[in-house]
Amino acid sequence: MENQQTFDVIIIGGSYAGLSAALALGRSLRKVLVIDNGNPCNAQAPESHNFITQDGETPFAIREKAKAQVNTYATVHFLEDTVTDAAVAGNSFTVTTKTKGSLSAKKLLFATGIIDTIPNIEGFAECWGKSILHCPYCHGYEVAGKKLGVIGNGDMGFEMAKTICHWAGELTLFTNGTSTLSNEEVLLLNSHNIKVVENEICAIEHNNGFATQLTFSDTEPEYIHALFTQLPFVQQCSIPEKMGCEFTEHGFIQISKTMETSIPGVYAAGDCLTLFRSVANAVAAGNKAGATINKQFIAEAFALEKVKA
Numbered sequence: 001m002e003n004q005q006t007f008d009v010i011i012i013g014g015s016y017a018g019l020s021a022a023l024a025l026g027r028s029l030r031k032v033l034v035i036d037n038g039n040p041c042n043a044q045a046p047e048s049h050n051f052i053t054q055d056g057e058t059p060f061a062i063r064e065k066a067k068a069q070v071n072t073y074a075t076v077h078f079l080e081d082t083v084t085d086a087a088v089a090g091n092s093f094t095v096t097t098k099t100k101g102s103l104s105a106k107k108l109l110f111a112t113g114i115i116d117t118i119p120n121i122e123g124f125a126e127c128w129g130k131s132i133l134h135c136p137y138c139h140g141y142e143v144a145g146k147k148l149g150v151i152g153n154g155d156m157g158f159e160m161a162k163t164i165c166h167w168a169g170e171l172t173l174f175t176n177g178t179s180t181l182s183n184e185e186v187l188l189l190n191s192h193n194i195k196v197v198e199n200e201i202c203a204i205e206h207n208n209g210f211a212t213q214l215t216f217s218d219t220e221p222e223y224i225h226a227l228f229t230q231l232p233f234v235q236q237c238s239i240p241e242k243m244g245c246e247f248t249e250h251g252f253i254q255i256s257k258t259m260e261t262s263i264p265g266v267y268a269a270g271d272c273l274t275l276f277r278s279v280a281n282a283v284a285a286g287n288k289a290g291a292t293i294n295k296q297f298i299a300e301a302f303a304l305e306k307v308k309a
Contacts, residue, residue, distance in 0.1 A: 112272050152175070211227060250275070
């Protein structure tokens with residue numbers, strides 16, 4: 001990176017959404033800095049799917065290829081660092097990192113993702129992203145026709161069991177404790193050959209992260225090939241909240257149609273915005289954010305010219 005401390009845009013987060021935004025902005029001749037600490041939420045996933053031209057590639061390989069392509073644009077710079085603070089500074093923003101210190105940008109884009117809250121079940125963490133999965137569109141095809149399970153309860157468990165049903169050869173909904181489903185919901189699941197098991201899960205046995213069976217305290221183990229679930233999460237970066245960005249009731253950063261947060265000049269893209277977590281969706285969100293940020297620069301330039309005239 002050049003000895004340049006002021007940028008048109010600083011992008012915090014250099015995975016799919018951040019790199020996609022950087023590409024759009026680099027091609028728009030904007031001076032961009034991408035700051036990333038190398039901690040993507042899908043680091044453990046062995047493959048990525050449902051992203052055209054890259055289906056079956058590793059997440060790491062997709063990111064590295066994307067970064068190499070973005071790096072060919074002279075106005076885009078990269079910094080391996082962790083952002084510790086960001087603040088409004090007049091008509092711009094100040095960003096502070098652990099090692100580089102203070103940097104300035106006219107606009108900010110948060111592409112920082114989320115952190116899944118792993119339950120205290122033995123073997124769960126090792127299987128997460130490998131055989132305990134969050135997205136059937138990303139991973140359902142690879143386990144189709146197998147004995148599958150859903151870990152969930154209430155509305156989430158019911159809806160996910162319905163979603164997974166046609167991928168599974170055999171499907172069980174594990175509520176991991178007393179079911180909160182209605183009798184009608186249980187009967188409907190049963191009518192589609194979906195069992196509901198209420199026993200508390202003690203452990204998930206596995207081979208290098210690939211599940212083999214679930215064990216319970218008071219019943220026999222159940223063989224399983226893969227599991228699907230949705231986990232509670234926290235935002236990977238707390239800075240948008242500290243800056244005063246508004247959030248949705250589900251804990252995602254609130255944005256407008258132009259990807260702008262409640263703070264003018266601060267934008268967001270990727271998994272920090274939505275439950276629909278996929279590489280393809282993150283790339284699309286980053287592309288849109290980059291384009292709308294560039295459009296805002298154009299609008300501001302022409303508004304200034306109008307005032308001068």
